[in-house]
Amino acid sequence: MHLGGILIIAVLPLSWPVRIGIWLLLGMSLYRSLRLHARRNSPKAVAALEMDSEGVVALRFAGSEVWQDARIKTWFVHPWLTLLTLRVGARKTPVSLVIAADAVEAEAFRRWRVRLNLRMAAA
Known part of the structure; x- marks a missing residue:
């Protein structure tokens, strides 16, 4: 889901600062999801x-x-x-x-x- 969002933002006609900001938010969400669900080393896991x-x-x-x-x-x-x-x-x-x-x-x-x-x- 995160990688699909990153690809969709790449093709949408957005300005570069908005695009980079959304990519950063998606990257932070991906990191949190991997830490919580895959690695299970988050305090909330x-x-x-x-x-x-x-x-x-x-x-x-x-x-x-x-x-x-x-x-x-x-x-x-x-x-x-x-x-x-x-x-x-x-x-x-x-x-x-x-x-x-x-x-x-x-x-x-x-x-x-x-x-x-x-x-x-x-x-």
Whole structure:
């Protein structure tokens, strides 16, 4: 998405100062997205996620040892990945999380998918 925006700005008839300013903003957004979602070294990145036997979810952000209660708002389950949108405590914005199958142990990922599928069936 960021690279597409950079290409679109290149072909739009804009003055060079405006074009460079938009490219800088897109570059900063790309850096933030890569740090948050790909490298997971941002303080706002989710470092750990747990679901107990009653379906209560807790997560821990990078650089913090405090576990925070969360509520799963939306989810998508696929054998290769899981997409989640979480509402964390008093935060105003939801937290989006992608869990790839090869990012965790196979058995743990299978159990996670089963638990989410059971939630989906109950909803």
